[in-house]
Amino acid sequence: MSDDFDDLLEANRRFAQDFRLGGFDGIARAGVAVVTCMDSRIDPLGMLGLEPGDAKIFRNPGGRVTPQALEALILAVHLLNVDRIVVIPHTRCAMASSTEHDLQERIGASAGQDASWQSFGVVADQHEALREDLAKVHAHPLIPESVKVGGFVYDVDTGLLNPLG
Numbered sequence: 001m002s003d004d005f006d007d008l009l010e011a012n013r014r015f016a017q018d019f020r021l022g023g024f025d026g027i028a029r030a031g032v033a034v035v036t037c038m039d040s041r042i043d044p045l046g047m048l049g050l051e052p053g054d055a056k057i058f059r060n061p062g063g064r065v066t067p068q069a070l071e072a073l074i075l076a077v078h079l080l081n082v083d084r085i086v087v088i089p090h091t092r093c094a095m096a097s098s099t100e101h102d103l104q105e106r107i108g109a110s111a112g113q114d115a116s117w118q119s120f121g122v123v124a125d126q127h128e129a130l131r132e133d134l135a136k137v138h139a140h141p142l143i144p145e146s147v148k149v150g151g152f153v154y155d156v157d158t159g160l161l162n163p164l165g
């Protein structure tokens, strides 16, 4: 077996030494679901003052409400104790500052082959995309009106969440 993951597995053994989440049923204890970007500058729990066990987290490039995100939110609302949903894209997101063509070119250069057939879901107007994403959550027939839905833009330079302008 290769040693490609030795550092991670070693860290995992240390993590497990004082593991306290065993036996927990996996609901969102704080009743919160978060949809946000995969960006490594984002700590979805930390930025909301939450801890492991408090929230359901769904991440993808751009923090978009995709069909898979909606699946997660429906499960979260009906089976996992969620009554508040926050959708959080962020400043300086590659998905909002590149064009589809740019990304295809850069990926193509990295891969050494044509990538023009791969879509990435680039966002032209981040605030407009967030408004559309919030509307998708509100409009979904399986997400009850009693569920609160919020949209904020996370500023990766200040750590602050700014309401949708």
Ligand SMILES: [Zn+2]
Pocket (backbone or CB within 6 Å): 037, 038, 039, 061, 062, 063, 090, 092, 093, 094, 095
């Ligand atoms: Zn991003």
